[in-house]
Amino acid sequence: MPKTINxxxxxxxxxxxxxxxxxxxxxxxxxxxxxxxxxxxxKLDVRLVIPHHPAVKADLKPLGMFSIKRGDSExxxxxxxxxxxxxxxYFIGGxxxxxxGSVYSSNAKLDAEKYIFFSLAALxxxxxxxxxxxxxxxxxWHTAISVYGSLTKxxxxxxxxxxxxxxxxxxxxxxxxxxxxxxxxGLQLAQTDLPDWARVMPLPLGLxxxxxxxxxxxxxxxxxxxxxxxxxxxxxxxxxxxxxxGILNGLDTVSFNPAEDMALGVNFDSTSLEKRAxxxxxxxxxxxxxxxxxxxxxxxxxxxxVQKGVDLALTALKSMxxxxxxxxxLGTGDPKLEEAALDLQAMYPERVKVETRYDAxxxxxxxxxxxxxxxxxxxxxxxxxxxxxxxxxxxxxxRAAGGLNDTVQHGETGFVFQKAHHLSLLAAVKSxxxxxxxxxxxxxxxxxxxAQDFSWENSAKKYLQLYQSIxxx
Numbered sequence: 136m137p138k139t140i141n142x143x144x145x146x147x148x149x150x151x152x153x154x155x156x157x158x159x160x161x162x163x164x165x166x167x168x169x170x171x172x173x174x175x176x177x178k179l180d181v182r183l184v185i186p187h188h189p190a191v192k193a194d195l196k197p198l199g200m201f202s203i204k205r206g207d208s209e210x211x212x213x214x215x216x217x218x219x220x221x222x223x224x225y226f227i228g229g230x231x232x233x234x235x236g237s238v239y240s241s242n243a244k245l246d247a248e249k250y251i252f253f254s255l256a257a258l259x260x261x262x263x264x265x266x267x268x269x270x271x272x273x274x275x276w277h278t279a280i281s282v283y284g285s286l287t288k289x290x291x292x293x294x295x296x297x298x299x300x301x302x303x304x305x306x307x308x309x310x311x312x313x314x315x316x317x318x319x320x321g322l323q324l325a326q327t328d329l330p331d332w333a334r335v336m337p338l339p340l341g342l343x344x345x346x347x348x349x350x351x352x353x354x355x356x357x358x359x360x361x362x363x364x365x366x367x368x369x370x371x372x373x374x375x376x377x378x379x380x381g382i383l384n385g386l387d388t389v390s391f392n393p394a395e396d397m398a399l400g401v402n403f404d405s406t407s408l409e410k411r412a413x414x415x416x417x418x419x420x421x422x423x424x425x426x427x428x429x430x431x432x433x434x435x436x437x438x439x440x441v442q443k444g445v446d447l448a449l450t451a452l453k454s455m456x457x458x459x460x461x462x463x464x465l466g467t468g469d470p471k472l473e474e475a476a477l478d479l480q481a482m483y484p485e486r487v488k489v490e491t492r493y494d495a496x497x498x499x500x501x502x503x504x505x506x507x508x509x510x511x512x513x514x515x516x517x518x519x520x521x522x523x524x525x526x527x528x529x530x531x532x533x534r535a536a537g538g539l540n541d542t543v544q545h546g547e548t549g550f551v552f553q554k555a556h557h558l559s560l561l562a563a564v565k566s567x568x569x570x571x572x573x574x575x576x577x578x579x580x581x582x583x584x585x586a587q588d589f590s591w592e593n594s595a596k597k598y599l600q601l602y603q604s605i606x607x608x
Contacts, residue, residue: 137173137174137175137176137177137178138176138177138178139177139178139179139180140177140178140179140180140269140270140599140602140603140606141180141182141266141267141268141269141270142166142169142179142180142181142182142268142269142270142271142272142602143182143184143257143260143261143268143270143271143272144162144165144166144169144181144182144183144184144272144274145183145184145185145254145257145271145272145273145274145278145281146158146159146161146162146183146185146274146275146277146278147185147186147238147239147250147274147275147277147278148162148185148188148238149162149163149183149185149224150162150163150164151163151219152185152191152192152193152217152224152226153185153188153190153191153192153238155238155239156438157304157384157517157519158274158275158304160387160519161274161304161351161384162183162185162274163219163387164385164387164591165384165385165591165594165595165598166181166182166183166222167181167219167220167222168385168590168591168592168594168595169181169595169598169599170221170222171592171595172592172595172596172599177599177603179599179602181222182222182223182224182225182266182268183219183222183223183224183225184224184225184226184227184257184260185224185225185226185227186226186227186228186232186238186249186250186253187213187215187226187227187228187232187233188232188236188237188238189233189236190236190237190238191226193217193226194217195215195216195217195226196215196216196217197213197214197215198214198215198216198225198263198264199214199263200212200213200214201214201259201263203252203255203256203259203320204320204321205252205319205320206319210229210230210231210252211229211230212227212228212229212256212259213227213228213229214226214227214228214260214263214264215228225257225260225264227253227256227257227260229252229253229256231248231249231252231253232249232252232253234249235248235249243310243311244311244316246277246310246311247310247311247313247316247337248316250276250277250278250280250310250337251280251313251316251317251320251337252320253277253278254273254277254278254279254280254281254284254337255280255281255284255320255322257278257281258271258281258284258285268297269297269298269602269606270297270298270299270300270602270605270606271285271297271298271299271300272299272300272302272598273299273300273301273302273341273345274301274302274304275302275303275304275305275308275338276308276309276310276336276337276338276341277310277337278341279301279310279337279338279340279341279342280313280317280322280337280340280341281341282299282301282341282344282345283317283322283337283340283341283343283344284320284322285297285299285344286299286344287322287323287325287344298346298347298602298605298606299344299345299346299347299605300345300346300347300348300349300598300601300602300605301341301342301345301347301348301349302349302350302351302382303342303348303349303350303351303355303359303516304351304516304517305516306338306359306364306365306366306368306516307366308338309333309336309337309338309339309366310336310337310338311336312335312336313335313336313337314334314335317335317337317340324340325340325343325344327340327343328343328371328374329343329368329371330367330368330371332367333367333368333371339368339371342368342371342375343371345378346378346605346608347378347380347601347604347605348372348375348378348379348380349379349380349381349382349598349601350379350380350381350382350516351381351382351383351384351516351517351537351538352381352382352383352384352516352517352537352538352540352541352542353380353381353382353383353541354381354536354537354538354540354541355381355514355515355516355517355537355538356379356380356381357381358514358536358537359372359379360372360373360376360379364514380601381541382594382597382598382601383517383538383541383542383593383594384517384519384538384594385589385590385591385592385593385594385595386519386522386523386526386589386590386591387591388526388589388590388591391499391523391526391527392526393411393503393526393527393528396499396503398495398496398499398500398503399414399499399500399503400413400414400417400500401413401414401417403503403528404585405528405581405582405585405586408528408578408581408582411503411504411528412428414500414503414504415428415432415504415505415506416428416504417500417504418432418463418500418501418503418504418505419432419461419504421497421500422463422488423488424461424463424485424486424488425461425485430459430460430461431459431460431461431506431507431568431571432460432461432462432463432504432505432506432507433452433460433461433462433463433505433506433507433508433509433564434462434463434464434465434501434502434505434507434508434509434529435448435462435463435464435465435466435508435509435510436465436466436498436501436502436508436520437464437465437466437510437520438466438467438468439466439467439468439469439472439473439476439491440468440469440472441469441472441513442512442513442514442515443510443511443512443513443515444510444511444512444513444534444555444560445464445466445469445472445475445476446472446475446557447511447555447556447557447560448464448509448511448557448560449472449475449476449479450557451511451557451558451560451561451564452479452483452487453479453482454557454561455561455564456483458565458568460486460568461486461487462486462487462488463487463488463489463490463501463505464476464487464488464489464490465489465490465492465494465497465498465501466490466491466493467491467492467493473489473491476489476491477489477491499527501529502523502524502526502527502529503527503528503529505524505529506529506530506571507529507530507531507532507564507567507571508520508521508524508529508530508531508532509532509560509564510531510532510533510534510539511532511533511534511552511555511557511560512533512534512536512537512539513534513536513555514536514537515533515534515536515537515538515539516537516538517537517538518533518537518538518539518542521533521538521539521542521543521549522542522587522589524584525542525543525548525549525584525585525587525589526584526585526587526589527585528581528582528584528585530548530549530550530567530577530580530581530584531543531548531549531550531584532549532550532552532560532563532564532567533549533550533551533552534551534552534553534554534555534559534560535551535552535553536555539551542587542589544583547580547583548580548583548584548587549580549584550563550564550566550567551563
């Protein structure tokens, strides 16, 4: 009989139930990938738990009600379940969750109350369903208190040691000062080796309490130990170097498959790359750009954020007036960056099309029809867009940051530049355009990108090894 490792996987969002950003993709696919790599020696019983946000749409089976203490009162918890490809998915409901309608809000106090309640309720759930986890796997600040709570409850009550993993998707978002809320749920704030300012925030407390810290790419795992990217915790990460690792996020290669993607006008793969060309013409026509297969079409599919280097891309494009090119920018976010992008469109109406919205179908058409994807991120823990682009034959131009550095090979599958400056990006774009003019070399680069294996299986195997090591230790 294979040995079973039970993993309780916590996240704020998960596809297909509710998704806001990249975490939703990860939480919706990684747990299933982990379950699928079970073998004759090891069986992974991974179960996902997310908040029952009001916007969740699913056919749920009620599991019952229980409560946890907050101060002198009890807060009721409603637990329910759905099955996703054979995997149990649990939903935690209660007043702190229903009181805050959106997954993430601008009200830090409301979010802190919601996610601390959720994290501690999720810790109580296994007792209610008579299932004991061997590993708690939390993600980002929203679920970090589950790791901290598991450790402190074990100290207080002598409970069984449950190993813990905390995955960092975006370090700067640590959660607000939550000291009063944490203490109201009966948890003491430990005197730690964290900086004083960090001892009241959910993410640092979870990092401190975890057996293993995982950054979502190997390069990001190294970057967080440096002052530029460590957000004031670089010395802490240095002291915990042996427990910090980087495991690259994967891609849902079933969903993102140009050979079968229903959003595309013409499907193709690396052996039929000539079939890709009509998608470019269809995209140009849809965007109202001149339909010309020879003009290089540059793209950004991004959150409008300074982190993503949108301003660098806009400045670089402005300086390329004597070069033939077109550009499409799809994304929403910072109003100032949206306005700047629209200004660029007004400056070059025959070259630039900007869509300030979220449109998953259009995004897929952009990946399949554009020639190059710009990702000049100032930091990028992992990034998925560059992986999707390569899979769809769109050559990425990226800064050597985080997962971009780990997934794009300069001159082979894309173009990589070093400095977060528009002139560095501009030089990389010009290098790409030079190669683009040699269609044979460009096709070789496209096929090399399409041949990359970004499936979750590789990452899942590394997480399995990590689970085994922390359980053993």
